[in-house]
Amino acid sequence: xxxRLVIVGGSDAxxxxxxxxxxxxxxxxxxxILADEYPNFxxxxxxxxxxxxxxxxxxLAHRSRSxxxxxxxxxxxxxxxxxxxxxxxxxxxxxxxGEEQEIPYDRLVIGTGAVSNxxxxxxxxxxxxxxxxxxxxxxxxQTWLESRKPRRALLVGGGYINMEMCDxxxxxxxxxxxxxxxxxxxxxxxxxxxxxxRNRLEEAGVSVHCGRRVAAFGRTGSASVTARLDDGxxxxxxxxxxxxxxxxxxxxxxxxxxxxxxxxxLRVSRAxxxxxxxxxxxxxxxxxxxxxxxxxxxxxxxxxxxxxxRVAGENAAGGEATYAGTVxxxxxxxxxLVAARTGLHDRDAIQYGLHPLTVETTTWDHKVYYPDxxxxxxxxxxxxxxxxxxxxxxxxxxxxxxxxxxxxxATALQSEKSVRxxxxxxxxxxxxxxxxxxxxxxxxxxxxxxxxxxxHRTARPPxxxxxxxxxxx
Amino acid sequence: xxxRLVIVGGSDAxxxxxxxxxxxxxxxxxxxILADEYPNFxxxxxxxxxxxxxxxxxxLAHRSRSxxxxxxxxxxxxxxxxxxxxxxxxxxxxxxxGEEQEIPYDRLVIGTGAVSNxxxxxxxxxxxxxxxxxxxxxxxxQTWLESRKPRRALLVGGGYINMEMCDxxxxxxxxxxxxxxxxxxxxxxxxxxxxxxRNRLEEAGVSVHCGRRVAAFGRTGSASVTARLDDGxxxxxxxxxxxxxxxxxxxxxxxxxxxxxxxxxLRVSRAxxxxxxxxxxxxxxxxxxxxxxxxxxxxxxxxxxxxxxRVAGENAAGGEATYAGTVxxxxxxxxxLVAARTGLHDRDAIQYGLHPLTVETTTWDHKVYYPDxxxxxxxxxxxxxxxxxxxxxxxxxxxxxxxxxxxxxATALQSEKSVRxxxxxxxxxxxxxxxxxxxxxxxxxxxxxxxxxxxHRTARPPxxxxxxxxxxx
Numbered sequence: 001x002x003x004r005l006v007i008v009g010g011s012d013a014x015x016x017x018x019x020x021x022x023x024x025x026x027x028x029x030x031x032x033i034l035a036d037e038y039p040n041f042x043x044x045x046x047x048x049x050x051x052x053x054x055x056x057x058x059x060l061a062h063r064s065r066s067x068x069x070x071x072x073x074x075x076x077x078x079x080x081x082x083x084x085x086x087x088x089x090x091x092x093x094x095x096x097x098g099e100e101q102e103i104p105y106d107r108l109v110i111g112t113g114a115v116s117n118x119x120x121x122x123x124x125x126x127x128x129x130x131x132x133x134x135x136x137x138x139x140x141x142q143t144w145l146e147s148r149k150p151r152r153a154l155l156v157g158g159g160y161i162n163m164e165m166c167d168x169x170x171x172x173x174x175x176x177x178x179x180x181x182x183x184x185x186x187x188x189x190x191x192x193x194x195x196x197x198r199n200r201l202e203e204a205g206v207s208v209h210c211g212r213r214v215a216a217f218g219r220t221g222s223a224s225v226t227a228r229l230d231d232g233x234x235x236x237x238x239x240x241x242x243x244x245x246x247x248x249x250x251x252x253x254x255x256x257x258x259x260x261x262x263x264x265x266l267r268v269s270r271a272x273x274x275x276x277x278x279x280x281x282x283x284x285x286x287x288x289x290x291x292x293x294x295x296x297x298x299x300x301x302x303x304x305x306x307x308x309x310r311v312a313g314e315n316a317a318g319g320e321a322t323y324a325g326t327v328x329x330x331x332x333x334x335x336x337l338v339a340a341r342t343g344l345h346d347r348d349a350i351q352y353g354l355h356p357l358t359v360e361t362t363t364w365d366h367k368v369y370y371p372d373x374x375x376x377x378x379x380x381x382x383x384x385x386x387x388x389x390x391x392x393x394x395x396x397x398x399x400x401x402x403x404x405x406x407x408x409x410a411t412a413l414q415s416e417k418s419v420r421x422x423x424x425x426x427x428x429x430x431x432x433x434x435x436x437x438x439x440x441x442x443x444x445x446x447x448x449x450x451x452x453x454x455x456h457r458t459a460r461p462p463x464x465x466x467x468x469x470x471x472x473x
Numbered sequence: 474x475x476x477r478l479v480i481v482g483g484s485d486a487x488x489x490x491x492x493x494x495x496x497x498x499x500x501x502x503x504x505x506i507l508a509d510e511y512p513n514f515x516x517x518x519x520x521x522x523x524x525x526x527x528x529x530x531x532x533l534a535h536r537s538r539s540x541x542x543x544x545x546x547x548x549x550x551x552x553x554x555x556x557x558x559x560x561x562x563x564x565x566x567x568x569x570x571g572e573e574q575e576i577p578y579d580r581l582v583i584g585t586g587a588v589s590n591x592x593x594x595x596x597x598x599x600x601x602x603x604x605x606x607x608x609x610x611x612x613x614x615q616t617w618l619e620s621r622k623p624r625r626a627l628l629v630g631g632g633y634i635n636m637e638m639c640d641x642x643x644x645x646x647x648x649x650x651x652x653x654x655x656x657x658x659x660x661x662x663x664x665x666x667x668x669x670x671r672n673r674l675e676e677a678g679v680s681v682h683c684g685r686r687v688a689a690f691g692r693t694g695s696a697s698v699t700a701r702l703d704d705g706x707x708x709x710x711x712x713x714x715x716x717x718x719x720x721x722x723x724x725x726x727x728x729x730x731x732x733x734x735x736x737x738x739l740r741v742s743r744a745x746x747x748x749x750x751x752x753x754x755x756x757x758x759x760x761x762x763x764x765x766x767x768x769x770x771x772x773x774x775x776x777x778x779x780x781x782x783r784v785a786g787e788n789a790a791g792g793e794a795t796y797a798g799t800v801x802x803x804x805x806x807x808x809x810l811v812a813a814r815t816g817l818h819d820r821d822a823i824q825y826g827l828h829p830l831t832v833e834t835t836t837w838d839h840k841v842y843y844p845d846x847x848x849x850x851x852x853x854x855x856x857x858x859x860x861x862x863x864x865x866x867x868x869x870x871x872x873x874x875x876x877x878x879x880x881x882x883a884t885a886l887q888s889e890k891s892v893r894x895x896x897x898x899x900x901x902x903x904x905x906x907x908x909x910x911x912x913x914x915x916x917x918x919x920x921x922x923x924x925x926x927x928x929h930r931t932a933r934p935p936x937x938x939x940x941x942x943x944x945x946x
Contacts, residue, residue, distance in 0.1 A: 427802060436778075
């Protein structure tokens with residue numbers, strides 16, 4: 001009997017699940033229930049559409065609707081899945097027309113994603129104030145850009161989306177201000193990097209207000225929206241993007257009785273099972289297994305959603321795949337700067353009972369005698385007890401290949417290397433592109449030097465401490 | 474008693490050994506016997522000096538002579554080490570003045586490097602015909618360029634040096650011809666890539682003669698040198714660079730009784746010991762431990778020399794370091810193309826009794842909707858019996874970050890991953906710099922698809938075959 005596979009969600013996790021299910025069991029015809037009209041869109045590309053770099057919003061689709069249909073996927077757009085009955089294996093849906101329907105399934109994959117936080121601020125409902133996660137929000141912002149021709153934008157929140165929006169809206173010709181309540185921007189990297197990125201934003205003309213919160217939005221004079229900050233500062237703007245994080249969309253899965261974890265996201269096994277028979281979940285609605293911490297975390301990322309979706313789809317089709325886990329690799333480009341990270345920072349590591357030592361090294365992306373050598377800064381984190389590699393952060397301009405250098409660190413992390421092991425990596429070298437001791441090696445050398453000097457200063461019992469290493473398998 | 478450390482050779486291996494010895498035993502004052510006046514020069518940078526991109530030859534020094542002396546290294550330049558007496562632990566040297574001397578040592582590190590092959594061709598001694606490995610050769614070519622203002626160059630040999638010299642001399646305004654006796658250029662990558670690189674050379678105006686050998690050099694008419702090829706073609710030029718490989722400079726070590734391997738290079742342990750008491754060797758004069766083949770190979774590379782020198786220096790100073798080995802990672806930039814490789818090709822793998830399967834995948838360096846996406850071609854090699862990753866080759870323009878993507882493969886190889894494991898790598902993603910399934914993932918997916926289809930076609934006994942895997946530890 002052919003498995004009836006139903007998938008709720010047409011973004012990265014849902015589409016990956018459907019395609020993988022078709023691959024492992026070509027007879028399956030997955031039915032995808034889509035809340036909107038935008039299946040398989042690259043929502044990570046939204047800032048590059050709003051910047052004007054991507055001319056046509058339809059180009060953001062990983063695959064067109066007809067390509068998806070040719071791949072054997074059945075699409076049910078504009079349909080909201082409202083509840084799951086796991087006893088009789090049915091999903092209730094409500095179509096945009098108001099029509100309600102029950103759809104039977106043998107296996108269900110839930111990929112409902114996440115929704116933007118909307119802080120309960122006075123005036124957040126004003127026209128011109130947007131959140132930005134899904135294509136419908138992106139198109140609303142684009143319509144606003146085209147119809148209102150805003151001159152000034154205010155970005156609330158200094159995370160990935162607004163780092164990219166600083167760049168995007170500056171390119172689009174707007175004057176940009178940013179408000180972030182932390183001491184500096186981009187808290188996914190250490191403050192030392194956050195400060196440098198803030199400097200770069202300011203060099204590019206962005207007016208940055210760190211350590212400040214928006215108290216309220218209102219209207220004064222000619223501005224579409226005036227934001228009042230907690231210190232009384234008023235910022236007039238014609239467009240506001242509020243990007244202060246996202247929360248997992250778990251309501252549907254909860255109707256099936258699927259449990260959530262501490263983060264509020266669905267708690268799933270590494271087979272992407274929800275614990276409810278026949279129901280899998282993947283992507284931004286679930287907790288992600290962190291392969292260093294060996295614990296679930298909430299880390300909604302496109303790269304992760306694709307991998308999890310693939311595992312969910314394979315298993316829903318009768319396979320036995322396991323999600324290997326994340327090590328938290330992330331990258332963002334802000335103007336010409338690339339900030340990349342993988343693994344743990346000090347604060348994550350301490351929280352999990354490790355003993356992080358972070359050493360910062362500034363070096364050149366390639367041999368300095370060859371033209372256009374640029375600085376690359378690496379913050380390398382290892383465990384001061386075991387010497388194990390815990391993480392790395394890299395900051396450099398695009399040409400420094402920082403994004404790919406972080407991938408080498410990520411691969412080493414996933415292979416459970418020590419920092420000292422990094423010295424043995426057989427990395428490529430030619431003077432225009434690297435050094436015989438690559439920045440990765442140089443960072444590791446500096447870390448080991450620092451660590452060796454620590455060892456001489458402290459007489460600690462290594463065997464006791466090592467057994468206390470919570471990363472030990 | 475302080476160890477008297479003597480090091481023969483002032484290139485990558487020798488200097489690395491000296492610096493590392495100082496680091497682990499700061500009391501040591503290494504004495505370096507240098508055949509020339511160019512300690513610690515980056516000979517990999519020579520093409521970029523001859524192209525005019527590096528203006529001053531002195532910039533090619535990794536460190537200046539005074540920096541080396543400040544680091545505690547004693548330099549004895551213009552001194553040729555002629556023999557080693559391991560019984561009384563003395564090195565005989567002959568200075569440029571003709572003065573002979575014996576230098577006592579407790580530990581000796583030999584880093585005599587390699588010398589360019591000079592094929593025994595009629596006319597190879599003509600003025601205007603050069604080999605190119607050491608600084609003195611580079612400076613001789615530069616003097617020729619400045620004094621003779623050659624218009625046409627002929628490059629003999631289609632390996633790394635002449636790939637870079639095609640670029641370099643074209644930049645310097647010369648008309649360039651290349652003769653390579655193989656069917657295509659750059660035999661360190663598969664012919665499929667060699668052909669594409671050849672096309673790029675021709676697009677850039679280089680006249681490429683593959684499958685041809687130089688029969689003789691002579692003089693005709695106004696040309697400095699006329700090369701006659703084996704098919705009778707005559708190529709006039711004003712400058713000839715013969716770069717047809719190098720052979721290890723082992724004569725000194727052989728006077729000490731150090732054994733050589735099948736390649737003719739010194740056979741050393743992974744502690745970089747020559748087998749002669751107190752005598753270590755590193756760099757282009759030794760065989761390099763290949764950590765996939767678990768055998769010594771001859772692979773003279775700067776990146777390797779630095780690592781081996783460091784191990785030799787540490788051990789000569791009383792340490793217990795082990796050279797982890799190479800996986801054969803190499804990269805070259807030819808005009809705007811980057812060709813990178815790591816691990817084994819089909820022909821290497823077959824030679825060592827493996828069952829390679831190579832699958833080529835063409836994809837985009839970043840999301841194609843973002844401007845300037847460029848093609849990146851990956852040839853992924855895995856073992857058809859065990860599924861283990863054996864190697865990868867990447868070709869793309871500089872902006873595709875091919876050199877750093879090969880580093881991810883190299884790190885995965887050094888961690889003994891399977892091709893399927895690559896799908897789990899947590900690589901960084903942002904649309905201007907990558908894809909949620911990076912080209913590395915996509916290449917692995919294609920390989921696994923191809924492999925899975927092979928498995929269905931052939932009923933082979935996997936358990937038998939797997940025990941025959943010569944890479945099995």
